[in-house]
Amino acid sequence: xxxxxxVPADKDKAxxxxxxxxxxVIVLDLARAAPNAEAKLPTRLAARNWLLSHREHxxxxxxxxxxxxxxxxxxxxxxxxxxxxxxxxxxxxxxxxCTNAEELKNLAAAxxxxxxxAGMRANSTRIVPELGSNPVAAFHLRQFADELHPRVSGLxxxxxxLARSLGARRMRGPGGLWTDPLAMVxxxxxxxxxxxxxxxxxxxxxxxxxxxxxxxxxxAARADGFTGMLAIHPSxxxxxxxxxxxxxxxxxxxxxxxxxxxxxxxxxxxxFRGRQVGRKQLTQAKALLGAA
Numbered sequence: 001x002x003x004x005x006x007v008p009a010d011k012d013k014a015x016x017x018x019x020x021x022x023x024x025v026i027v028l029d030l031a032r033a034a035p036n037a038e039a040k041l042p043t044r045l046a047a048r049n050w051l052l053s054h055r056e057h058x059x060x061x062x063x064x065x066x067x068x069x070x071x072x073x074x075x076x077x078x079x080x081x082x083x084x085x086x087x088x089x090x091x092x093x094x095x096x097x098c099t100n101a102e103e104l105k106n107l108a109a110a111x112x113x114x115x116x117x118a119g120m121r122a123n124s125t126r127i128v129p130e131l132g133s134n135p136v137a138a139f140h141l142r143q144f145a146d147e148l149h150p151r152v153s154g155l156x157x158x159x160x161x162l163a164r165s166l167g168a169r170r171m172r173g174p175g176g177l178w179t180d181p182l183a184m185v186x187x188x189x190x191x192x193x194x195x196x197x198x199x200x201x202x203x204x205x206x207x208x209x210x211x212x213x214x215x216x217x218x219x220a221a222r223a224d225g226f227t228g229m230l231a232i233h234p235s236x237x238x239x240x241x242x243x244x245x246x247x248x249x250x251x252x253x254x255x256x257x258x259x260x261x262x263x264x265x266x267x268x269x270x271x272f273r274g275r276q277v278g279r280k281q282l283t284q285a286k287a288l289l290g291a292a
Contacts, residue, residue, distance in 0.1 A: 001025050001065065001287065002244035003237045004094075004201060004230045008032060009047040009068075019054055019064070021234035022241065026054075027067040030081040031096040037080050044084035051088025065091040072097035072133075073106060086114040090125065092153065097161060098129035099137040104149045111151070126153040128201065131192075132185035133158050134165040141185070145192040154199030156230065157189045160206065171206075176213050176220075190225055197280035202229040205236065218243035227284070246288050254285035 005023035007014050009030050018026045028047045034040035051066055068090045070081040074097075082093070095107055104127060111125045127149065132138040144155060159182050163171045166181060173179050178186055186203070193200030202221035205214045214236060221229050222243045229240045246254070253273075260270045261282050269278045 001199065002228045003240040004067075004228055005234065005237060006069065006204065006230055006232055009050075010043040012046070015046060015050050017234055018050075022237045023064055023231065023234070024228070024241075025065045025067055025091075027069050027094055027230075028085070028090075029069045030085065031069045031071050031078075034077065037077065040077060040080065044081060047081075048084045048088045051085060051090055055089065067092045067094055067128075069094040069096055071095045071130075072099075073103045074099075079110065082110060083114060086111075086118045086120070086125075089118060089120050092126035092128060094156065095127060095129040096158065097133040097137075098131055099133070100140060101143050101146075101148060104129060104152060108149045108151050123151060125151065127151045128154040128156050128199070130156045130158040130161075131189050133161040138162070138181075138185050138188075141188040141192060144189075145195040148196060148198075152196075152198065154201060154227070155189050155193040155196075156201035157185055157203055159186075159203035176216050193227075194225065197278065197284070199227045199284070200225070202226040204230040204232045206232060208233055208235065215239055215243075250288060254288045257282060257285045258289065 001024040003023045004025040004027055005018060005021050006027050006029050007018045009015070009028040010032060028050060030043065030047055032043075034043065047068065054066060066088070068081070068085045070078045070085070070093060072078070073095070093107065093111070095103070098104065107127060112122060115122055115125060129152070131144060132141055159171050159178070162182060162185060168179065168181070171179060171182055177183070190200055205217040207213060218229060218239050228244060231237055231240055257272050257277060260272055261267065264270055269276045
């Protein structure tokens with residue numbers, strides 16, 4: 001899944017345009033601040049209704065996944081956001097400001113409980129945590145290279161939240177390169193995801209006026225090994241999809257890998273081009289073929 005569009009769940013116009021964006025994944029952002037649960041109620045209802053109405057993607061020219069963004073788990077709003085959204089059976093949860101692997105277990109336990117109440121298949125809701133959102137969390141990223149909860153399908157990072165926690169006045173330097181602290185977190189998240197065979201999402205490019213800078217950012221993310229990228233506006237989706245489109249060589253490699261597993265249907269791992277690959281890599285290969 002190449003393009004992940006973040007949509008403010010409290011903005012009617014943004015919700016109305018989301019399904020026509022061409023994004024592979026629509027993420028309804030429920031993590032935006034609200035003073036209390038009562039003030040957040042209209043946003044939760046809007047998200048629930050949108051998820052229900054787009055469950056079969058009837059208004060979209062192409063299929064897309066429906067995700068939500070909640071958190072952080074240290075706050076008091078995430079549980080209510082989750083309860084409302086699960087009534088619409090989202091495909092997954094983007095967890096804001098995840099600081100440790102234990103939070104993933106806690107979120108997974110809450111999802112298991114709520115899935116049953118919503119009539120959903122157990123363990124069907126996936127998780128992608130946003131990592132390294134403050135200096136302390138940045139120094140604990142190593143743990144995410146170890147085995148994680150089975151619901152975790154990818155990793156992401158949030159450049160804007162990290163920059164705010166540092167009191168930074170910029171996120172990018174000359175040539176559009178990430179500043180050193182942000183680049184360090186970005187690299188560790190990228191490495192952790194590949195160590196686990198997971199998807200990994202680049203943080204969004206936030207200056208919508210800089211089209212050339214956006215194109216460089218899309219291309220750099222793809223070249224550096226990210227499997228997809230978050231977007232903050234529908235106008236960014238075409239550029240992300242183009243930058244992350246599979247090459248003929250990648251398509252051929254994915255077909256070859258899928259063919260090996262078809263010849264060895266019971267195998268958990270196969271030797272592919274001199275290295276061992278497992279079911280996670282097979283899932284990625286099939287996803288790439290589906291996007292081709």
